[in-house]
Amino acid sequence: xxxxxxxxxxxxxxxxxxxxxxxxxxxxxxxxxxxxxxxxxxxxxxxxxxxxxxxxxxxxxxxxxxxxxxxxxxxxxxxxxxxxxxxxxxxxxxxxxxxxxxxxxxxxxxxxxxxxxxxxxxxxxxxxxxxxxxxxxxxxxxxxxxxx
Amino acid sequence: xxxxxxxxxxxxxxxxxxxxxxxxxxxxxxxxxxxxxxxxxxxxxxxxxxxxxxxxxxxxxxxxxxxxxxxxxxxxxxxxxxxxxxxxxxxxxxxxxxxxxxxxxxxxxxxxxxxxxxxxxxxxxxxxxxxxxxxxxxxxxxxxxxxxxxxxxxxxxxxxxxxxxxxxxxxx
Numbered sequence: 001x002x003x004x005x006x007x008x009x010x011x012x013x014x015x016x017x018x019x020x021x022x023x024x025x026x027x028x029x030x031x032x033x034x035x036x037x038x039x040x041x042x043x044x045x046x047x048x049x050x051x052x053x054x055x056x057x058x059x060x061x062x063x064x065x066x067x068x069x070x071x072x073x074x075x076x077x078x079x080x081x082x083x084x085x086x087x088x089x090x091x092x093x094x095x096x097x098x099x100x101x102x103x104x105x106x107x108x109x110x111x112x113x114x115x116x117x118x119x120x121x122x123x124x125x126x127x128x129x130x131x132x133x134x135x136x137x138x139x140x141x142x143x144x145x146x147x148x
Numbered sequence: 149x150x151x152x153x154x155x156x157x158x159x160x161x162x163x164x165x166x167x168x169x170x171x172x173x174x175x176x177x178x179x180x181x182x183x184x185x186x187x188x189x190x191x192x193x194x195x196x197x198x199x200x201x202x203x204x205x206x207x208x209x210x211x212x213x214x215x216x217x218x219x220x221x222x223x224x225x226x227x228x229x230x231x232x233x234x235x236x237x238x239x240x241x242x243x244x245x246x247x248x249x250x251x252x253x254x255x256x257x258x259x260x261x262x263x264x265x266x267x268x269x270x271x272x273x274x275x276x277x278x279x280x281x282x283x284x285x286x287x288x289x290x291x292x293x294x295x296x297x298x299x300x301x302x303x304x305x306x307x308x309x310x311x312x313x314x315x316x317x318x319x320x
Contacts, residue, residue: 095302102298103291114283114298121302122309131306132225133230137299141292142234 006109007062009100010053013116016097017050018067020090026073027083035080039087044098046094050115084127091124095136188289192239195285195297198278201234202304205274208260209267218266220314225276231300238293248262265315272311279304 022042031039050051054064074093075086098120121135134142185193206225208219261270281299286294 011199031299095299099295099298102286102294107287110286110294110298111283114286117298118279118302118305121306124242125306125309131303131310132228133227133303134234134296134299135306137295141295 003060007057007060007105008104009109009113010057010060011062011065012100013094013097013113014053014057014064016094016099017046017053018065019071020046020094021050022067022071022088023073023086026077028087030077030079030083032080035084038126039083042087042091045119049119059060087127088124091120091127092136095124096138099106099136104133170312188293191285191289191297192235192293195300196235196239197233198281199228199235199300202228202274203232204258205260205271208257209271212262213267216317217314220310220317221271224310227303227307230287231303234296235300238296253255268311268315272308272315275304275307275311279308 001146021043024039024046028036028039028043057064073086074089075082077083079087095117098113098116102117104110104113117136121132124135125131203225206221206228210221210225214219260267279301282297282304286297286301289297
């Protein structure tokens, strides 16, 4: 494992967390009651994860990439259904980003990445209302199991 | 130009190369212990066996499940079957190889506690154990297999709250 590949994977996860924090901020505005409370809890979880990633990058001597001022949302949100759909996409993307850490040779990084994939999958399942067989795995990764 | 070998091919080669060498060894018979499997092949074999066991457990519970419980369990069983198929696809055993895929049929049905509540708790406990075991396996396997193990572990973790919801509906 090179430090460069670790930093690259951590920066990718950090970019995902920053986008998720922004996205949950938008989604929360369309939600009320217990659903809004769930969105708030997930929003906080992403902030905690962002802070952890930034600390890991600092520990490697790297400067964490700054969050953008605004993000192009992958889902148009006009109400509670759109807000939930946005949360699902954000979590699916987080699971994919954290699978990048699982490819590193460091056991600690693999375990951290895998636990974050799990956390994202649990949040996605709660928003989706159903489970999926392969959280975070792209169709390409499932179709062509090549060593990369 | 020869295609780059896939991970599956590499796994098969790791499992069978000594046999192939023995078979083409100028008529020399090799006597001794069978070749050892590579660690990642062992991890994959364990994962396949564990996933087959989950399929068997769900199948056994579903046999006596009422319609409401079946609606919850069937999608989870389908996902375990998808896990099993994907894991098996990573390991191809050539004809004539001494290597056997684990837990091949026929298999005996696993013992399942009777009664809704007990059977859901049984599956819940099995899912938690499967999640943890799959995480343990990803430490020292190649990257693409580690990703698959992590994803399957995450999927199995999401089955726990689904089973909790089913238990809540089944409670008097």
